Structure formats: C-alpha cells, structure tokens
Amino acid sequence: MSISSKIVDDFVANDVSFITTVPCKQLAGVIDEVEARPEIFHIPSNKEDEGMGLCAGAFMGGKRPAIIMQNTAIGVTINTLATLTQYYRMPLPMLISYRGELREPVACQVEMAVHTKALLNQMNIPTYHFHKESDADELDAILKYTFMCNKPVAILTDASFWGGYGDQ
Amino acid sequence: MIRSEILREIAPILRDQLVVCNIGLPSQELHMIDDNAKNFYMLGTMGLSSSIGLGLALAQDKTVISIDGDGSVLTNLGTLPTIANNVADNYILLIIDNGSYGSTGDQPTYAGKKTKLENVAKACGCENVVVCKDVDTAKTLQAAIDSKQMTIIVSKCDSGNIKLPVITMDPVVIRDRFMKAVAS
Numbered sequence: 428m429s430i431s432s433k434i435v436d437d438f439v440a441n442d443v444s445f446i447t448t449v450p451c452k453q454l455a456g457v458i459d460e461v462e463a464r465p466e467i468f469h470i471p472s473n474k475e476d477e478g479m480g481l482c483a484g485a486f487m488g489g490k491r492p493a494i495i496m497q498n499t500a501i502g503v504t505i506n507t508l509a510t511l512t513q514y515y516r517m518p519l520p521m522l523i524s525y526r527g528e529l530r531e532p533v534a535c536q537v538e539m540a541v542h543t544k545a546l547l548n549q550m551n552i553p554t555y556h557f558h559k560e561s562d563a564d565e566l567d568a569i570l571k572y573t574f575m576c577n578k579p580v581a582i583l584t585d586a587s588f589w590g591g592y593g594d595q
Numbered sequence: 596m597i598r599s600e601i602l603r604e605i606a607p608i609l610r611d612q613l614v615v616c617n618i619g620l621p622s623q624e625l626h627m628i629d630d631n632a633k634n635f636y637m638l639g640t641m642g643l644s645s646s647i648g649l650g651l652a653l654a655q656d657k658t659v660i661s662i663d664g665d666g667s668v669l670t671n672l673g674t675l676p677t678i679a680n681n682v683a684d685n686y687i688l689l690i691i692d693n694g695s696y697g698s699t700g701d702q703p704t705y706a707g708k709k710t711k712l713e714n715v716a717k718a719c720g721c722e723n724v725v726v727c728k729d730v731d732t733a734k735t736l737q738a739a740i741d742s743k744q745m746t747i748i749v750s751k752c753d754s755g756n757i758k759l760p761v762i763t764m765d766p767v768v769i770r771d772r773f774m775k776a777v778a779s
Contacts, residue, residue, distance in 0.1 A: 473673030480643030484650025510639025
C-alpha cells in the first residue's frame with residue numbers, strides 16, 4: 428500500500444470527512460487520494476487561512492475536518508490559528524509538507540523551514556515530525572489525540588519521508 | 596440606511612436561520628439587536644465569515660447566512676471562487692456593502708470606489724448574484740431563502756456606525772451553544 432493511501436485510510440478510519448487542501452509537490456499523491464475517496468468531501472482552498480475558516484464551519488456542522496498544506500502557510504495562518512481555531516477551541520489536524528529540509532532543491536524554501544518549528548512552538552501547537560515512513564504509524568494516534576483535545580495539531584512531513592523529490 | 600438599521604430590519608428573518616456574523620461592529624450590533632444561539636459571532640479573524648459559513652453549509656442541511664462586509668470580502672477575495680465551485684444551496688452570503696471599513700473608522704474600501712463586488716462574484720463563477728438597495732435587503736434575503744439556491748446578495752447601504760459595547764461572551768460558549776443549535 429502506498430504511504431498516501433495509508434495516510435488517507437487513517438483519516439477515514441478517524442471519521443475525518445471534510446478535507447481542504449492547498450497543493451505542494453510533495454503532497455500531490457495524498458491530495459489525489461483524498462480526491463478519490465467517496466468518504467471525504469474534498470474542497471481545495473485558495474489560501475490556507477480561508478481553508479481553516481472552511482474547516483471551522485464544517486466542524487460546527489458536525490464533520491471532522493483536516494487541512495493539508497505546505498509549511499510556508501504557517502506564515503499566513505498565525506492569526507487564524509490564534510483567533511479562530513484556538514480561541515474557539517476547535518480541533519484541526521494539519522498535514523503539512525515540511526519544505527526546506529534535507530534533500531530540498533529550492534533554497535528559498537529553507538527560509539521558512541528554519542522558522543516552522545519555532546512558530547508552531549510559539550503557538551503551543553502540538554507538533555509531530557514524520558521523517559521516516561514508519562513514523563506515519565503514529566498518525567492514527569495523532570488524529571485521536573487531536574479530536575480528544577480540540578486543538579490544532581501539526582504533522583510535519585519532510586522530503587525524506589516522501590522519498591525525496593525524484594529528478595530535479 | 597446604515598448597517599445596524601439593516602440588521603434591525605432583517606433580524607426577524609435571521610432569527611430562524613443559522614447566522615455566521617462578521618467580526619467587529621456587525622457582530623456587536625447583531626448581538627445587541629437579537630442575541631440567540633443560532634448566531635455565531637466572530638471575535639477575530641477578519642475575512643473568514645464567508646468561509647466559515649460555506650463550510651457549515653456544506654457540512655449539514657440547514658440554511659446558513661454569512662453576514663459579511665465589503666472590506667472583509669476584499670480581505671479574503673479567494674473565497675468567491677471557492678463558493679462558486681462548491682455550490683451549497685443552503686448557503687447565502689449577504690455582503691453589506693457600505694464602501695467602508697466601518698469598525699476601524701470608516702476608511703473607504705475599494706468596493707466604495709471602482710471595484711464592484713457583484714461583478715467580482717459573477718466573474719468568479721457565482722451564479723445567483725443579487726444587488727439590492729438597503730431598504731430592500733429584507734425582502735431580497737427572504738426571497739433568497741425561499742429560492743433554496745445558493746445566493747450572493749450585495750446590499751448597498753450608507754456607511755456609519757452606532758456606539759455599542761464589545762461582546763464579552765466567552766468564545767467557547769458562543770461556539771458550544773451555536774453547535775447545539777446546529778444539531779437541534
């Protein structure tokens with residue numbers, strides 16, 4: 428089974444049925460898998476704070492939401508995380524491609540990578556870092572934890588986890 | 596009419612619907628006029644009223660009205676293509692367009708100058724876009740509810756504010772009672 432299928436299986440098993448995505452090359456496989464699953468309503472968003480608004484609404488409508496995005500989005504979602512998701516105490520699993528880590532070919536991506544964990548830490552957002560494929564074995568427990576505590580939770584997935592970038 | 600006068604006039608219509616209300620004075624005014632569990636007041640996060648409302652409408656069957664402002668829609672213009680491409684016929688976006696950032700001192704918005712949000716919405720693919728005068732907001736809103744089709748209403752009104760206190764309700768209380776109203 429592909430890692431993308433395994434990840435989306437865990438979402439489905441945890442009753443996550445509303446997922447918004449902003450694409451990243453690393454996330455293409457998992458986004459395709461989200462789109463393909465009939466159990467999930469997939470709604471692409473144009474910007475990640477918009478996506479967090481959609482997720483907040485879906486949660487209040489009785490669905491379990493999730494967002495899939497790139498780590499650069501941390502820079503544009505701090506206010507939304509603080510004044511919507513955290514302030515109203517809503518759960519939000521954030522599956523995040525951790526660009527700018529080992530094997531990164533694009534230098535500019537490193538500029539946000541060096542801030543990513545510091546910002547998440549500053550926000551008191553529980554953060555998990557998937558570096559090896561076996562790290563994803565914890566996803567099921569992370570999703571249960573997220574919906575237990577009603578907090579945004581970050582799952583950083585780096586290039587090594589996804590098997591590199593292929594030919595560049 | 597100014598926004599608070601419109602809200603007072605449409606309050607009897609809003610009362611039976613789920614309402615997601617924009618940050619700042621719009622939420623404060625609605626809270627003062629007719630506080631009830633079906634109102635979700637935004638206390639922060641300018642621009643996301645339309646997104647929260649759309650997510651809510653897509654997640655369940657009851658009618659949802661997002662009350663937004665022209666300035667807030669301009670903050671989150673990406674919402675309009677998302678709305679257009681994810682049709683929820685239980686969703687109404689009511690943009691109260693007074694051409695100004697009311698909560699911050701009535702600075703002019705671009706919607707009060709050259710930009711026409713109704714044209715932007717149409718260009719984004721929204722199919723039912725209705726422009727109305729402030730005095731016609733109530734009947735336009737009721738018609739949109741009765742149509743059971745996703746509708747964007749742009750209500751053109753005067754800028755101006757009334758003095759009123761901030762909302763001191765705890766956000767988790769607002770959210771919890773709203774979710775109970777959604778589920779009831």
